[in-house]
Amino acid sequence: MNLRETSRMSWLWAAIGLLLTTGTASAAKPEPWQLGLQPPAGSIAEKATDLHNLLLIIITAISLFVLALLVYVVFRFRETANPVPSKTSHNTVIEILWTVVPVLILVVIAVPSFQLLYYLDKTKDTEMVIKVTGNQWYWNYEYSDEGVSFDSYMIDEADLEADQTRLLSVDYPMVVPEGTRIKLLITGNDVMHSFFVPSLAVQTYSIAGRINEAWIDVPMGETSYYGQCNQICGVNHAYMPIVVKAVSKEDYAAWLAEAKEEFASVDTPQLIKPALIELASAR
């Protein structure tokens, strides 16, 4: 490789490096020209990202292998090079290989996949509970143990302030203490919605008459995690974003005291408590 080629290669690697890092240098919301997943926040998202990266390597290797085989077959067995085609219809060795190798690949994928599934199911280790209700077209967050419940609406484009994000900022975010494992009881009031926050790796359907359980592992750090309803739920489907705002434990206590004044709910805890007791005794 001469000097010119070497410098061309280094440009290529720099460009690839840039493409790979743009996905990891952003905040907990989508960025313009972002590639890949949002940076993972918390243990669930880290495990999900690791699984995604493993699958990406496997699927890339498989695609390149199949492409190489196709290119080889097209050139090696073209009409001019191979005028009399073989009529072979069976080859035991190849048939065993193309059965056993995919099975082994699936086993390799299954192990971390099941590990993650069972990790996602560990809702009993959580420290607090928030009930999330999907409505056309806003979310309601209920801190049942605190008797607090409030609606969360998207901020209109005309009312956006400098630090707010179009289509993602809301008037009242779901405020949570940093470094806390939170159980979410997700339900719906009308049509199907879906509670989706990519950086926390949570995506759970909200269905009227059902309570779906999920948990989030909010890491340390005062960050807002942005998400959206990702189940087509009517004309304003795109306008019911989610903001999970992590604050310090002290700020959370102060917010909660204020919220108790502002959003005190008298009736809802009575409705939700029996359901919570049922859930707790079932586990």
Ligand SMILES: [Cu+2]
């Ligand atoms: Cu929705």
